[in-house]
Amino acid sequence: MYGLKLDWMETPEAPYYTLEDYTGPEARWCPGCGDFAVLTAAQRLCRDEQLAPEKTVFVSGIGCSSRFPHYMKTYGFHGLHGRALPVACGIRARRPDLNIFVATGDGDCCSIGSAHWIHAVRYNMRMVVMMFDNNVYGLTKNQTSPTSPEGLRTYTHPRGAPIEGMDPLQVSLAVRGVSFIAQTVDFNPQHLLATLTAAYHHPGFAFVRILQRCPHYTPRAFAPLQENPSMMSLLVHPDGIDGGESMTRLFPNRIEHDPSDLRGARVIAEAEQGIPVGLLYKNDSVPRYDHASASGLSATREDRVKLLEQQLDWFRI
Amino acid sequence: MYGLKLDWMETPEAPYYTLEDYTGPEARWCPGCGDFAVLTAAQRLCRDEQLAPEKTVFVSGIGCSSRFPHYMKTYGFHGLHGRALPVACGIRARRPDLNIFVATGDGDCCSIGSAHWIHAVRYNMRMVVMMFDNNVYGLTKNQTSPTSPEGLRTYTHPRGAPIEGMDPLQVSLAVRGVSFIAQTVDFNPQHLLATLTAAYHHPGFAFVRILQRCPHYTPRAFAPLQENPSMMSLLVHPDGIDGGESMTRLFPNRIEHDPSDLRGARVIAEAEQGIPVGLLYKNDSVPRYDHASASGLSATREDRVKLLEQQLDWFRI
């Protein structure tokens, strides 16, 4: 970032990608929508990491946040509501060479998509999942989501959501196979970028919950956090997410947390010490299902023909 | 049990139900299948609690274990694979008077049904869920389930399941709204019955994972536990499940665990001190969605007609 990329070190043929190379058509979210910040962060990440646009795929479900791929200039897959993760896993299955990002909403991921979410955590296939949590269904215009706080008035619950919202961090942490869980906020661009960068470098399934402002329907969901940063706790640790000194200063509360400590992560997820911001858990040595799925990639046509003939011979009379 | 039921105290009209009244057609599981033990326990529970058969519903999905309702003489609903819980929730919605039990398998609940499972835990509607975990797909004849241990050879993974099995207890404990999580084994009829009884009395969603023997496909899954009970740890506590002294003696290892301690429950679920058997978590004061869903039950026809006319009037020109 900021010129640190040493252009002259690259081979002359390798193109240098600018932000431009990742910028698709003008994004169409409401003014002030937190999705813009995430889009910017993702584009920066791609630029900073110099990801070849043709080797990069953004996969999404349906929702405001799932419009994301349309605003990138990479490959994209804007599929069905709730089903981003199976598609992303399928893309990954035989393509270790691609950079895969998933954009999914709190409804998309934690409601209709929850079976896939749980199982994608289990599979631990390498990809970055950005879960845009605005505590509401945006695209369909204001219905309760699984993360809506109890009492939130929406059009489906005009007298208030009847039960407590679920905690996507805690649920993810409970799934065996979990290898990377982080939380960030759209209104701190530095932390957001640092988090996505850490997720990108994680060798496995990196799940990032982004607390995302929806000025249109849940203007008060995260405003208190923005107004009073002491409601949040920044997780700090040498193995954690390093957003730099300037960013750290924005968080008055800090918790020292070793991201290899799963039990500690579960306690932190309970947010008794404030909404955690940072890396809750990371384990690079969890086995990856994409290793299993790609294991046959080196097989040749000859292998296949041999197998076929051997099998047919077996059935021969 | 054992004659403790004081018949003479009942009003003369009230029938006394015997086991017979809950016993449906001969069960058709493989010889030695753990499902038989659960069936017996459920029938005993009904008898001990004198549940009116017509007020009792067993709901299931599809699987060997989901054949359960057919072998009871109560009402039953043998629906679709993975979808027992939404149906059970729908039954509960407006029927606080019914006793609702759910029979579901590890595939039914934790694979295809996992979205409903997570959300049913959230809803915390009163019912007893018996999750038959035999670590395999039985009815479809030997495929990997989400709880199959890594390396288990099945017909879909003849060279061994590629990833670790998930832990249904840990996942359930991570969902906000969780109110009752217990684990028991089919081969200890007393503990099984005591657990189902505790679950039945729980005012909310009682999730019981039953480690269930499938001699046909996973004969070795729980045999070690049976052969060597010290691999298990009985959870003991005054608020826990009391199976009586004779049962307790069968478990050489015991852990003192207060079922109101959620964090402790999460640690126990990790099974570092042995496979837990008993009550991991219980909280009677979690709000119940079935209270919300049944809130309008007292409304009258007049209320309805009034509403209709008021609304029509509103739209009148």
Add this chain to the structure above:
Amino acid sequence: MANPLTPAQAPQTSEKTKQPKPGKTARIHTVSQRIVEIVSDSGEGAQTAGQLFGSVCAKAGNGVWTVEIIPAEIEPPSRSRAGASGNRIRFSSQKTRNMGDKADVVVAFNDQVVYGRIDDEAMGPGTILIIDRKWRNHADENIRKAYIESLEDFEKRGYDVREVPIEAETLRFTENPQRGKNMWALGLLCALFSRDIEHARTQVRAKFKRKAKVKGRADAIIETNLKLLDSGYEFGLDFFDERYEIPAVPWKEPRVVMDGNAAIALGTVAAGIEVCSMYPITPATSATHYLAAMFHKAGGFIHQAEDEIAAIGFAIGASYAGKTPITITSGPGIALKTEFIGLAVMAEIPLVIVDVQRGGPATGLPTKVEQGDLLAALYGQPGDAPKVVMAASSIGECFHFVITARKIAESLRMPVIVLTDANLATGQSDFPLPQFDEDWLSPPIDQSPWEEGVSPYAWDPETGVSRRPIPGQPGGMHVLTGLAHDENSRVAYESKINQQGMRMRSRKVAAFASTLKPPKIYGDEEGDLLVVGWGATRGTIEEAVDRLRADDEKASAVHLRFLSPMEPGLKDIFSRFKKVITVEVNYSDDLDDPFINEENRRYGQLARLLRSQTLVDIDCWTRVPGKPLAPGLVEEALRKKLAVMKGEE
């Protein structure tokens, strides 16, 4: 989407009518109908103004039909074609049952949204375009230039352009014109169409009373809006040289006006349904929003499930427990419910499923109109899954069909699918005030002992119908199953039992069909051309047929309400016309497309069904414009068909 807390119609009030100040002397023409559009950027309130204007017209005794103009995004950028948001209101001195053709008047808050309407073929030469002149003096030169160019273009297109100081006038009463222009424009329209301004004031008052209640400063808001309304009105009286009057329809009964989703919500109340289980999806959700705002008053409960599968599963559970529920969704939701619908057929579980159709396939055109789910409703389930499928052709039917569907579902013990669409869902129209009937409500749930010896599927061999035991009924214990089963609901693998179960389930549909009457023919009982339709196109088709008939063409129409089973007598009806054609808003190949011939052509969905059932060579004319068909478009297509017929004769 209309705010469910602020239904478009206010209750009747009996305030004394204040006489408006007379304006300059204008010629007042009495005309039989007009089509007006009011469009703005999203968030500028043209939708509200349009809804209120529709109500005012209805109140004035006109027949009305409104169509929402909905942008794709929630907050699209301002001054964009795709962002046009608003309402079309057709009102007339007759029953009004479609959106009509070109608009007579378009009120636009900027020039770009006008292009949105042009793209949509909503305007034509002669359309009066009333546009805010503020852009002439806009700070941004590009915008100024664009505006002038647009205006020139509009003139060229033959529109009758009238620049009006909408924002400037609005600024006299409020600082934020975004929230006021619409009321001023409403006043203007009231003047142009000689509407009773006091009706409008009542509407505005009611609307903002509810809205303001939430935000808590009712009076001030109402006051400002009324001032804006009056200002627009007076400006209009002064401004227009020619004004119009549209006489009232001489209605015999009291009427209501609402949109189709509100009608479904009210139908749910009227049907005695206690449980609505849903998952949000456009354009169905607003039905549940309406319901959510009031259902609890009747003791009803809405379950927003984790997905559509759970929504129908929950509904099926409620039904099994004796409470016939409703589940409301749209195409993608129907897709997800496919398996459970099959279970409901197999296990004979009553259930009302409303499919508010939208553009497909897949995510398709979520806010737009299509009649693309007919075949999926009939044939979506693997295996044979006979069920009742009906389609509402008007907003009144949206209300009444929910009631009917619940009764059919319970008496036949099967799921009933009610098809509506985005057009009915968001459009408003008037229909006779429903007169409540005790019979509409479901009987209270039966908990008396089950008759001994009667099996849980004691199929009447003639009709296939059986009564169902409900949990709680002593002696009725049985296990419902989705496996093949005998009368006792015991799993059975025998050939005969499987054949019998299938037969009984199919028989119910046939028995029900025998209670239906042949559909009424619109127009003469015989002739050259019979147009067959289903769903929301009814008014459009009948208007097109009227126009043909006015030219002495021998055209008639017939509209199907039941698609499974179909109303009887169709073959006989068809035989009396030289040509039969369906008009549908779904896809069909055209016969002059490459590779297409009569044998491989993919016909419109109803046409496929009718051809199979009647063997009549039924043609089809279908389009998928993502919007309701205009009667002129249908008329033109039919005229072409007639011309070909004559050429061939």
Add this chain to the structure above:
Amino acid sequence: MANPLTPAQAPQTSEKTKQPKPGKTARIHTVSQRIVEIVSDSGEGAQTAGQLFGSVCAKAGNGVWTVEIIPAEIEPPSRSRAGASGNRIRFSSQKTRNMGDKADVVVAFNDQVVYGRIDDEAMGPGTILIIDRKWRNHADENIRKAYIESLEDFEKRGYDVREVPIEAETLRFTENPQRGKNMWALGLLCALFSRDIEHARTQVRAKFKRKAKVKGRADAIIETNLKLLDSGYEFGLDFFDERYEIPAVPWKEPRVVMDGNAAIALGTVAAGIEVCSMYPITPATSATHYLAAMFHKAGGFIHQAEDEIAAIGFAIGASYAGKTPITITSGPGIALKTEFIGLAVMAEIPLVIVDVQRGGPATGLPTKVEQGDLLAALYGQPGDAPKVVMAASSIGECFHFVITARKIAESLRMPVIVLTDANLATGQSDFPLPQFDEDWLSPPIDQSPWEEGVSPYAWDPETGVSRRPIPGQPGGMHVLTGLAHDENSRVAYESKINQQGMRMRSRKVAAFASTLKPPKIYGDEEGDLLVVGWGATRGTIEEAVDRLRADDEKASAVHLRFLSPMEPGLKDIFSRFKKVITVEVNYSDDLDDPFINEENRRYGQLARLLRSQTLVDIDCWTRVPGKPLAPGLVEEALRKKLAVMKGEE
């Protein structure tokens, strides 16, 4: 379910043939075909014996067709009707393409399973019933009595009962007769049908070599089983007065024998498919079991997903990334995949979907045969979702259609559904050894730069076909979407774009149809009765037609492989017959059912399609017995139709 690790066929070995000891002099009849069943309680190995006997017959050069006899439960109680488990083997000196009518010989390990076969109408007067006499001396008096009574009943039914000491003989060689009786019985059958016992020994050796490898005591097990085989064989030579010989078919090419699910697995390998994404479901799963046992050797990967939705989603992801996958399922799985199939149509994603049909609706008859998913395959998706649907009519086609389907899917860029059913899935038959063709394999994934200026949906206006950019291709970047979109895959709400997208997607099917040839007529090109079928009934229908033709009836048959689009020329073919009728294993109302008339009758699924497409008055005869149709049953139904026709003439 056959153990995937132990395919029924062993590799050829060239051991020297040992001459069996000649038995007593029996009359040896040369006959053209025989139908044999071997049934036992579940777990007694009748299925294995049946499979091996089928292989021995195939090896002997007979045409074979086997049908699994599967109980509903995994381990049903012993001596129960519903527990009958085993195999039917029809073998003949001709091509054999259906299960035939009554069995000539039934070998049963107890009397109760015989009743299972009686219920299934598998036996008739004259059937030789070879039954274990052990029950005569059973310790339990009730069983003894039941056995004697059964035997009397069998005699009364006209069976030719032969009691044989199956278990007693088996006990001479093994302590656990449950695991040996089947081999002894196999030997007996080899004697009865003069099979080369050395072939049988080779089969047995190969079978247990594989099986024993797992359990680790190969030789001893093989030895015992061979002894049992020989013992049964010698007993048979001695026991039977009349034996049979069925000459070999004079095949011109080498052949293979396998079941339909193995054929699908091998077709997947042959098609060059790398990814199979599935969720277990009967009767489809065993295809993936076969695949799982060997796919890795070709670098293939099987994903067992969390549910069917995820299975197809994963497949679609893999396809988007350039690896056209296969997903294999049955009815309930198809239901769950409905929405994603719509997406694959909309976004033009190649994909092979195999639907191994079972009894429906809902959970239905999971292990049983039905052709009930045709309409759901065509019309399941809300909105218009044109796709290619084909149905295999033989086990050989199961193999070849997977290869064809992948090619069609990739060239048309759309999902292709291949329908098979439980009959093909578990039955074995022989077909010519496929000769590998380089062309079968998919080309390696293209990662070269995308041609500049070519849009991701550059539809050929004539054919609707376009090439797709695959992630990794520089310059091909685009966003695939399930929303309506233009050539550039940009979301678009315009009427014209929606109409164009629909047209292009439909056009592909029409363009593909133009490459198909009219189906071949079986029998004369014109006549009185034409029987139309699809799927696994082909052999049955053609045999029924043969029988009619043998009686000089003017009957012919035509079998459709493509259901969407349909093969051309049907109307013309139909016009050459007085009556056209479909024969299908799905539900239709009978015309003499109450309330049913020609106009409201619910026809068989193919009949509905054909009537609509051709307007020919196509009748149907369909049944849902949960088992394959016997040719005699079809013959009888057709004879009745012919009689009615003649009566009317």
